[in-house]
Structures are given as C-alpha cells and as structure tokens.
Amino acid sequence: MTDFRRFDLKTYDDLRGDLDALNLELPISENLDVLAEKVNVGGHVLPNRFVIQPMEGVDGNPVTGAPTELTDRRYRRFAEGGSGLIWAEAVSVVPDGCSNAKQMRITEENLDSYKKLVDDTKTAARNAFGHELRFVVQLTHSGRFSRPGGVVKPLKVQHNPFLDEKLGMTDIEPVSDDYLDHLQDDFVKAAQLAARAGFDGVDMKAVHGYLIAELLGAHTREGKYGGSYENRTRFLRETAQRMMDELPESTFVTSRTTVLEPCPYPYGWGVLPEIGKNWEVDLTEPKRLMKECFEMGMPMFNVSVGFPRFQPYMNRPHDNSLVGEGNPPEYPLVGVARFQQTVRDMQKSLPECPVPTAGLAWLRHLLPQVAAGLIEEGWCSLIGMGRGAFAYPDLVRDILEKGVMAPEKCCTTCxxxxxxxxxxxxxxxxxxxxxxxxxxxxxxxxxxxxxxxxx
Ligand SMILES: Cc1cc2nc3c(=O)[nH]c(=O)nc-3n(C[C@H](O)[C@H](O)[C@H](O)COP(=O)(O)O)c2cc1C
Ligand code: SF4
Structure with missing residues (x-):
C-alpha cells in the first residue's frame, strides 16, 4: 500500500480513504477561514497564512548577479496571487558560493536592481490586494554544490564518506576556520544590502546540504565550527546575532533550516547520535536551535525536511523524477505526511514561534482543506507554497476568495x-x-x- 503510485485522488473522501488505509495522520478541515487570519512576525503583520517558499528561478544576470525581467515577472505574479509573505529564493553572498552561473548575488553595484524588485513586488501586492506584503530574502553559500560561472568548484566543511564519494569530493580539504570567519562578514554585509534594498527580513539559508546546513552536522570537524552542538551551530548563531546588532530594527533575521539532513551520525543533523544507525530522526538539536534563535530575537523559523539531491521524495514528494532517476521509493502521500508531522513536532515544541510548512504541492486541488487542518490543529503557523506557486501563482486568491483550487491549474509534480x-x-x-x-x-x-x- 505504501508502494509508489501516482496521484489519482479526486475528492477529500478519497484522500481520507488513503490516509486511513495507510494509517497516516494528516488533519483536514472545512473551516478555510483560518487561512485568512493575520499573523504577527516580530511586529510585522502578515495579511494571511500563506507564504511563497523560496524557489530558485536560475534567471539572474550571469555577469552582475542582478535580478532580470524574468525574475521580476515571477515575483510580481506571486504578489498578485495574494500570499502575505514571499520568501525570495537563494541569493549568494559571495561569487564562489553561487550554485550556478545565473544564481542571484547581491552587491553594492547591483543594489538598485534589488530595490526595484522589492518595490515592484510590493506595489503589485498593494494594487491587487490592498495589503502590505512582507518580503524576506534567503542568503546563501552553496558549499558542496558551488558552481560559480557554471564551473564545478565545491567547498565542504568536513570529510563525509557518504557524500564525498557520490559528489567526487574525496580529495578536497574542508574550508578553514579563517574562511568561515570571513564568510560571516560576507553574510552580514549582504544582509545590510538586503535591508537597504527594502526587504523586511533576511534568512540565513541552512537547508538542503548547503554550507550552513552542512556545518550543523559537522560532528567530525575540528576547531571552533565543529564537534560540539555549540560549535556546529556557532556560524548560524553568531552571524545572526551580528546581523541583529547591525541591521535596522525594522529588518528581522530568520533562518530556513532543514531539521533533517539525513546522513548517518556522525555526519547528519537531526539524526539519532548513535554510530551504526542509518538515520533515525532525532529532533532534539533542531528544537534546541529553534528555541535559542527565537530567544535571541529571530521571530520565526522556517522548516524544511531532507536533502533534495539524495532524498528528493522526502523534500518534495513527486510523481515523476528527474531524467535518469527511477520512481520514488514510496507513495508520495507518505512523504507529504512525514514532512507535515516533522514540522508539527517542531511547531508544537515552541507554539509562540511562527513556523511555515512546505511539501504540500503533491496534494494539488486537495490542498486547501489540508492547509486549514494544519493551521487549526497547530501543526504549523503558515502554509508554504513552492512548486504549487510556480504552476499556479494565484492559488492563494482562489483559495481565499472561492474556497477551491482549479485542478487544471495545479502543479503535477513532474x-x-x-x-x-x-x-x-x-x-x-x-x-x-x-x-x-x-x-x-x-x-x-x-x-x-x-x-x-x-x-
Ligand atoms: C525548482 C526548485 C527550486 C527551489 N529553490 C529553493 C531555494 O532557493 N531555497 C530553498 O530553501 N528551497 C528551494 N526549493 C524547495 C522549495 O522551497 C520547497 O521546500 C519544496 O519544493 C517543497 O515544497 P512544495 O511541495 O510546496 O513544492 C526549491 C524547489 C524547487 C522544486
Ligand atoms: S508542474 Fe512540474 S514544472 Fe510545473 S511547478 Fe510542478 S513540478 Fe515544476
């Protein structure tokens, strides 16, 4: 029953039938009013419960790192679609941290193009909805997945036999503490530029195997950024504190963190710290980090699950895989429930901290009542839309105004x-x-x- 098969559900009763048959928990509610509720994030009032999650468009200017016309179009369409918060995609803080030739990069020289992006996006929301959209930007270093100018130039923070071989990185030495010290400065500088561009929030990207995420699981690294919990989380906590000290009060600092980087201990994050186990989930450290960040003054914590390169079925449950990859190893509804239950465990451990979820696109037109159930049952505070918003940028408008999504406009998880x-x-x-x-x-x-x- 948990074997892979594609989406063939028509009604909520079909969905309930599958959940029961598989003994999976996922709340469903007809009370869609909860989705229109406002949410307070550190004094910023979000006009509803929806957030566009970061979705890289690979359309930055390859020379300057500035957003282009296509970038502007993507964000304008999201804004016109009605979401109260847009979490802009990964923007690199240094050239050598770019994941591809067209990943965006924020610099003093291209700052005006980011000001325009923020302005155009917020104006589009005002014109379409009369509400004040909040805009967060995700700052990143791609670490093992760095391809500046399209050329593979990976950096890693520790030797990891599970990744080194797969990624052809056995001969590369981990970056030095000195490199990471300077990288803190680069993150702070990029955050200052983002605040000047008009973004309301700055995210330190710690998901999906990229550099800060890898640091969280750097149990075998020596020096001040590896080993103990304090050392592994040092980069994120210290840099965030510096950002909070140096940014205007109106700009908040946050992080999108993968709560599960599933490499076996001593390499993963959010996995049971026992040698010999594959990767049993243990959220003790992710919960501790979220609490510490919240107490430091980071008013929300965005959560993702898994490592898309090697476990895409966990991170973005889907019907069709990348070319050359076989079918996912499970029925995607199992992945949807796993994602939501992991977010639930994080949110319930700190109900006062707004936690957005993601990973819902596979549900297609059956998303609205699940989203309402998740909010009603306190599994998360915000409903994140990734692929769903690429395919159907005005889905929030349809849910809030009509209470339904049009099946023919939904993402097919292809x-x-x-x-x-x-x-x-x-x-x-x-x-x-x-x-x-x-x-x-x-x-x-x-x-x-x-x-x-x-x-
Ligand atoms: C094409 C693509 C680009 C993505 N880019 C980013 C990114 O820049 N930063 C990030 O944190 N997640 C990124 N994600 C992950 C999404 O934000 C989201 O977590 C994932 O797609 C699952 O949610 P969904 O079911 O709503 O699509 C990306 C996903 C896809 C498919
Ligand atoms: S339908 Fe396919 S291409 Fe479109 S957003 Fe969904 S997964 Fe991406």
Whole structure:
C-alpha cells in the first residue's frame, strides 16, 4: 500500500480513504477561514497564512548577479496571487558560493536592481490586494554544490564518506576556520544590502546540504565550527546575532533550516547520535536551535525536511523524477505526511514561534482543506507554497476568495522545474502551466545535457 503510485485522488473522501488505509495522520478541515487570519512576525503583520517558499528561478544576470525581467515577472505574479509573505529564493553572498552561473548575488553595484524588485513586488501586492506584503530574502553559500560561472568548484566543511564519494569530493580539504570567519562578514554585509534594498527580513539559508546546513552536522570537524552542538551551530548563531546588532530594527533575521539532513551520525543533523544507525530522526538539536534563535530575537523559523539531491521524495514528494532517476521509493502521500508531522513536532515544541510548512504541492486541488487542518490543529503557523506557486501563482486568491483550487491549474509534480535547475542552462519556472516561457528553457538545458552525454 505504501508502494509508489501516482496521484489519482479526486475528492477529500478519497484522500481520507488513503490516509486511513495507510494509517497516516494528516488533519483536514472545512473551516478555510483560518487561512485568512493575520499573523504577527516580530511586529510585522502578515495579511494571511500563506507564504511563497523560496524557489530558485536560475534567471539572474550571469555577469552582475542582478535580478532580470524574468525574475521580476515571477515575483510580481506571486504578489498578485495574494500570499502575505514571499520568501525570495537563494541569493549568494559571495561569487564562489553561487550554485550556478545565473544564481542571484547581491552587491553594492547591483543594489538598485534589488530595490526595484522589492518595490515592484510590493506595489503589485498593494494594487491587487490592498495589503502590505512582507518580503524576506534567503542568503546563501552553496558549499558542496558551488558552481560559480557554471564551473564545478565545491567547498565542504568536513570529510563525509557518504557524500564525498557520490559528489567526487574525496580529495578536497574542508574550508578553514579563517574562511568561515570571513564568510560571516560576507553574510552580514549582504544582509545590510538586503535591508537597504527594502526587504523586511533576511534568512540565513541552512537547508538542503548547503554550507550552513552542512556545518550543523559537522560532528567530525575540528576547531571552533565543529564537534560540539555549540560549535556546529556557532556560524548560524553568531552571524545572526551580528546581523541583529547591525541591521535596522525594522529588518528581522530568520533562518530556513532543514531539521533533517539525513546522513548517518556522525555526519547528519537531526539524526539519532548513535554510530551504526542509518538515520533515525532525532529532533532534539533542531528544537534546541529553534528555541535559542527565537530567544535571541529571530521571530520565526522556517522548516524544511531532507536533502533534495539524495532524498528528493522526502523534500518534495513527486510523481515523476528527474531524467535518469527511477520512481520514488514510496507513495508520495507518505512523504507529504512525514514532512507535515516533522514540522508539527517542531511547531508544537515552541507554539509562540511562527513556523511555515512546505511539501504540500503533491496534494494539488486537495490542498486547501489540508492547509486549514494544519493551521487549526497547530501543526504549523503558515502554509508554504513552492512548486504549487510556480504552476499556479494565484492559488492563494482562489483559495481565499472561492474556497477551491482549479485542478487544471495545479502543479503535477513532474520535476521539470528541478530538471531545469540541474541542467543549469535554462531559466526556471513551470514547464506545464507556463509552457510558452519555460518549455523552451527546459529544451535548452536538455539539449546541452545531450551534448555532454548526460541526458
Ligand atoms: C525548482 C526548485 C527550486 C527551489 N529553490 C529553493 C531555494 O532557493 N531555497 C530553498 O530553501 N528551497 C528551494 N526549493 C524547495 C522549495 O522551497 C520547497 O521546500 C519544496 O519544493 C517543497 O515544497 P512544495 O511541495 O510546496 O513544492 C526549491 C524547489 C524547487 C522544486
Ligand atoms: S514544472 Fe510545473 S508542474 Fe512540474 S513540478 Fe515544476 S511547478 Fe510542478
């Protein structure tokens, strides 16, 4: 019953039937009013319970790192769709931390283009909804997945036999403490630029195996950034504190953190600290980190689950995998429930800290009542939309105004937006629902992959 099969649910009764048959817990409620509630995030009032989660569009200017017309279009469409909070995608703080040639990068020289992006996006929300949208930017260093200018130049923070071999990184030495000390300065500088651009919040990206996420599980690293819990979380906590000291009070600091980086101990994060175990979940440290961040003054904590490169079924439950990868190992509804239950465990451990969820796109038109159930039962405070918003940018409007989503506009979890990112040539968006623009972008990347013998 938990074996892989594709989405074939038509009604909420079908969904309840599968949940019962699989003995899975996922709350469902018809009271959609809770989705229109305002949420207070450190004095910033969000106009409703929806957040667009970060979705890299791979459409920055490859020379300057500035957003382009396509970037502007993506965010304008999200804003016009009605979400109260947009969490902008990963923006690199240094050139060598970019994950591809077109990842955005914020600098003194391109600051005006970010001011324009913020201004255009907020104006679009005001014009369409009359509400004040909040805009957070995700600051990142890609670590093991760094490809500045499209050239593979990975950096790692510890030797990890589970990743080093798969990623061809056995001969690379971990970055020094000195490198990380300077990187703290780069994060703080980028945060200052983001505040000047008009973003309401700054996120230190600690998810999905990228550099700060890897540090959280750096049990075998020596020196001040590895080993003990205090050392492994030092980079995030110290840098966040510096940002809070140096940013204007109106800009909040937050983090999107993977609560489960599933490498076996002593390499993972959020895994049982016992040698020999594969990766049993243990949220003791992620909960502690969230509490400490909240007490430091970070007013919300965004949570993701898993390592998309190696466990995509956990991070973004889907029907179709990337080219060359087999079917997911489980029925995607199992992944949806796992994601939501993990977020629930985090949220319930600190109810006063707003925690957004994600990983709901696979539910398609059955999302609204699940979203309402999650809020009603206190499993999360905000409903995050990733692929769903790429495919159907005005889904929030439809849910809030009509109480339903149109099945023909929903994301089909085909993975082609991720394929574009992986191929690293085209610009990212929804190939199915926005195909005039993104169909050709997918083709460019597939063609380039074929030429390299990778397709
Ligand atoms: C094409 C693509 C790009 C993404 N880019 C980012 C990113 O820049 N930062 C991030 O934290 N997560 C990123 N994610 C993960 C999403 O934010 C989200 O957590 C994931 O897609 C699961 O949620 P969903 O079911 O709503 O899509 C990306 C996912 C996809 C498919
Ligand atoms: S390309 Fe579109 S339909 Fe396919 S997974 Fe991405 S958002 Fe969903």
């Amino acid at each position: 993975s082609m937006c991720t394929q574009i990112m992986k191929d690293g040539v085209g610009c990212g968006g929804c190939v199915i629902r926005d195909k005039e623009i993104y169909g050709p972008e997918l083709k460019k990347g597939r063609l380039a992959a074929k030429e390299k013998g990778l397709a």
